[in-house]
Each structure stands twice: as C-alpha cells, then as structure tokens.
C-alpha cells in the first residue's frame with residue numbers, strides 16, 4: 001500500500017507521474033509521486049507523512065512558472081489545484097482556496113461588479129502560485145489587492161497580513177521561506193461591470209498580440225532588470241529565434257523561451273544561459289531567471 005493511501009484516495013495519488021503533464025512548458029521527467037489533496041487536513045497530514053519519512057516535497061499550482069528537470073523530481077509533488085479551488089464572496093472581499101485560478105477569480109470579480117483584479121485575468125496560474133511570485137501585469141500586482149494570506153508554516157496554520165507577506169517584484173516572504181499558501185482574502189472595490197469587462201478584454205488582446213501564447217512556455221523566462229526589459233535586451237543582442245534543441249527564443253517576444261514541441265529542460269537551461277551571457281557581454285547587465293527550476297540535476 002502506498003503510504004499516502006492512509007489519508008488520500010487512490011484517485012488522488014499518481015506514481016511515476018510525468019511532470020510534462022503538469023507544467024505549461026510541457027517539459028519534465030517523472031515525479032516519484034504526485035498527490036492532489038482536496039482539504040486542509042489532507043495537506044497537513046501528507047506533509048507530516050513526508051517529514052516523518054524524510055521525503056522531499058514541493059508544492060505546485062498550475063505549473064505555469066515551472067521548469068522541471070528531465071530526470072524528474074525525487075520525492076512528492078503536492079499539487080494544489082482543482083478540488084482545492086473554492087471561491088466565496090463576502091461583500092467586496094473574495095475568499096479563495098489556493099488552487100483557484102486567477103482567471104476564475106477575475107470572473108467572480110466581474111460577475112459581482114468588483115474592480116481591481118482585471119490585470120490578473122489572463123495570467124495562467126493559481127492564486128497560490130501568484131501570491132508566492134507576486135504575479136503582475138499591466139501596472140497591477142497581486143500585492144495591491146491581497147488583504148490576508150493563510151499559510152502553513154512549520155505545520156502550523158498562520159495568518160499573514162499584506163505587509164507580513166513582504167511582497168517584492170516577483171518575490172515574497174512566502175516564496176523565500178517556502179511557506180504553503182492555503183487560503184487568500186482579496187479586497188476589491190465596487191466598479192462598473194462594462195468597464196471591468198472592457199479592461200479585461202483590452203489586457204487580454206494585448207497579451208495575445210504580444211506574447212507567444214500559442215506555444216508552451218512558462219511565461220517570461222527572466223525578471224525585468226532595473227529600468228530595462230529582458231525581452232528588449234535579448235532582442236537587441238540579436239537572439240530572436242535562437243534555437244537550442246527544441247527550445248527557442250520567441251520571435252514574437254524575446255523575453256519568452258518557448259517549447260517548439262520536443263524541448264528538454266536541458267535545452268531551455270542552455271538557451272537561457274546563452275542569452276544571459278550574450279546580454280552580459282553586450283550590455284553588462286545581469287539577467288535573473290523568473291521561472292522556478294526544480295528536480296534532479
């Protein structure tokens with residue numbers, strides 16, 4: 001019997017699970033085990049099992065900012081996504097479980113004439129991943145609308161207010177300290193439904209025009225360097241369309257490395273390192289990866 005069958009049903013446990021099925025990059029070898037907890041109790045008990053048995057674990061949401069090694073992940077991937085994605089409304093506060101997608105939350109906000117979340121409607125992740133990364137677009141960041149985050153810290157449920165999350169550009173205390181996001185309160189303002197819809201449509205139009213959304217990727221490969229743009233620097237370094245194996249620097253947006261169909265993690269890392277070196281040599285600017293890289297090296 002698998003040790004997780006004490007707390008999860010068989011349908012929630014996946015053995016030797018290909019991580020390419022759980023990342024938007026569609027890259028990654030097998031995880032020893034992937035589990036899909038549905039409740040807070042299951043999350044806590046599964047983590048206890050990992051710790052008691054000295055098993056490495058890693059929490060993911062939609063895998064939209066994730067690059068997993070070709071050799072996969074030795075340990076347990078805890079995926080907080082469907083079935084841990086409840087969205088509830090209390091006046092202008094939206095209470096969500098961490099597996100809720102940003103697009104589903106944006107829809108709830110729109111349905112209830114709440115403004116302030118339009119910027120996030122096209123970001124393809126969960127609120128759990130979004131809060132960790134302080135995801136943002138079109139002048140907005142999650143830190144602008146987060147009231148409170150319930151996390152699991154050392155197996156204790158703790159509530160952090162906005163300030164205590166220590167949000168930074170694509171970073172937070174939650175990411176740095178590897179806390180687990182369980183539930184989030186989002187505070188929005190009453191707005192005009194037509195205006196909310198128009199803003200979401202406009203943002204998504206720009207996104208579809210400017211980003212290579214038709215290819216698998218993990219979004220922007222690099223963070224924005226101070227007062228500059230990674231995509232612009234990579235383009236000016238002459239790297240649009242540069243390909244290594246199945247990984248390619250998108251001609252549509254040089255800030256994105258895309259998977260042409262058969263890219264490996266190694267291809268992506270080699271191409272990212274090449275772009276970094278070229279940008280450093282040409283402009284003396286260091287690029288830092290935004291995508292999270294995990295798994296056996």
Ligand SMILES: Cc1cc2nc3c(=O)[nH]c(=O)nc-3n(C[C@H](O)[C@H](O)[C@H](O)COP(=O)(O)OP(=O)(O)OC[C@H]3O[C@@H](n4cnc5c(N)ncnc54)[C@H](O)[C@@H]3O)c2cc1C
Nearest residue numbers: 061062063064065125126128129130135136137180181219
């Ligand atoms: C086409 C495309 C466009 C994108 N556009 C944008 C954009 O405009 N702006 C932007 O900011 N990002 C963008 N991204 C990146 C990505 O969508 C965001 O970073 C998103 O917030 C990641 O959420 P996720 O659920 O997929 O997280 P994952 O990729 O699963 O995980 C990302 C990180 O969060 C951690 N994490 C996930 N869930 C939890 C949890 N419940 N508790 C603790 N830690 C957790 C993981 O351990 C990992 O470190 C884009 C990606 C793609 C593919």
